[in-house]
Amino acid sequence: MSRNIILYIAMSLDGYIARKNGDVDWLEGDGSEPDANIGYDEFYGTIDTLIMGRKTYDQILTFGEYPYKGTRGYVYTSEKRDKNEDVEFTDENAEDLIGKLKRETGKDVWLIGGAGLIDAFIKKELIDEYFISVIPCILGEGISLFKDNNPEIKLKLLKNETVNGIAMLHYTKR
Template sequence: MERSTPYSNVFAQGCWQWLLGKCQSTTSLHWRGIPLVSTGNEVSPRGIPFRSNLTTVATMVLLADIINYFLKQDIEVVLSMKRKVIVYIATSLDGYIATEDDSLDWLFKVEGEGDNGYSEFYDTVDTIVLGRRTYDWIMDHEKENFPYKNKKCYVFAKSIHEPNNNIEYVDGCIVEFIDMLKGAEGKNIWIVGGGDLISHFVKENLVDEFIITIAPTIIGKGIPLFNKQNTEIELELKSTRRFNQFVELHYIKRQDEITRVNG
């Protein structure tokens, strides 16, 4: 029995409807010179009627071309559907995220604009990862007002600690843990800090994007965002934004870098 279209699954039906929308007449519809709709009169070089078999050949060629197009041209679209690991942080002009005694007073003195894009970014993540030292600093300064209560939070620590309603302690392999997070459904993953944890993520090439806000302050010494053991990673500047005295730099991992790591 001749079917109305040569496709039988949802994806193929969608491709068929798209193709029909590009043409005024289905009876003259061809792909690479092969009729996509059989008239019942076509014959092969051996004189055998093609009928629906002819449309099957055209269908296979068409689908192969569509798949090939997406693999070659739109691989970044597929990659963008995965959860991303993002470092979102502020630094001094000379690259420090805090003084040697963990002070951020130099940062709070800078005049910004609104919340400097924080709320916009915060809505794009549902998972937060931080080191134990950073977590302790937050709790010392925020007291009982834990700032990430509506997110899933993980704290990397070298030893097991008492259970906490706000966080879950992690003491296993960082690479395996992040691979597990990225394989699950959800929004992006924010690496809050501190410097040692970020450096480990960078060394293992686990960071997909860096959103770094630069403060117009030189503090001379402190905790660096990147330490000397980090490897070379090529990035691409996606955007820049200014929030009064702050400048936000948004970098993404280059496509050839992603291919090299995943390859």
């Protein structure tokens, strides 16, 4: 069975994944169910590999200790950095990396972000599933999840639910 490449991300109602400066301080529900489980732990148990861009990686490091220790990670960057215990820095062709990962035995692969990397994966049709949580917030401006000139990709809704005012949508490619 082939591993799936999964985009698991949150966006504002108007389609932004971060403020223009990269802040994600608005990522919260409406307070109607403050202690509700939004399914992150369940999702995280289904993956064993992460892919993210360098800006996303650097931002994650500002939150404190690296939260994905023990999970294989790839960080896309054109900067030369040495591999560390948490991630491998790469500028490998995305199709080659995904092809290699899909041939390996393992759990699914989480495409975390950022926007540029997600855009490249969408344009190359490398994403198998989309978990998108729509946060009850209109930012007005920021970093868009979806860029221009994407291919048409037909999706099938697998599940939708609302928790704490957050609309959680799970799609797969048809």
